[in-house]
Amino acid sequence: MFFPLLNFDFVTIVVNEDDQIVAVGVGMPSLSDALRKCKGRLFPFGWYHILKALKAKKMTDFDLLLIAVRPDYQDKGVNSLVFAEMGPHFADYEIQRVETTSILETNSKNQANFADLDHIQHKRRRAYIKAI
Secondary structure (H helix, E strand, C coil): CCHHHCCHHHEEEEECCCCCEEEEEEEEECCHHHHHHCCCCCCCCHHHHHHHHHCCCCCCEEEEEEEEECHHHCCCCHHHHHHHHHHHHHHHCCCCEEEECCCECCCHHHHHCCCCCCCCCCCCECCCCCCC
């Protein structure tokens, strides 16, 4: 369903020596400007702005949707392979800013991926639990 919308330059799959998937990374161009331009309306012409943003050859903002690593391969640097594969494409598309999505505030392993980078934390994601 989503395959026609994906740019496979920003989909990375890492496999081990037995051809088993150990990590996946997925990203896409940011749709924020396109949604602003069409004022959040898909019809009658909003779809055009969104499709144009998805198929752009030049973009400034990028959303890193997910990086998933199998538990037995975590803390072994596999996530850096995902970044190493996506990184050269950032220059090709002239991407200046990358925004990560949905990283819990307590997920220190995932936040450590970005500790050495020049970054600004402008959102916090928390989960609250209440017993019923």
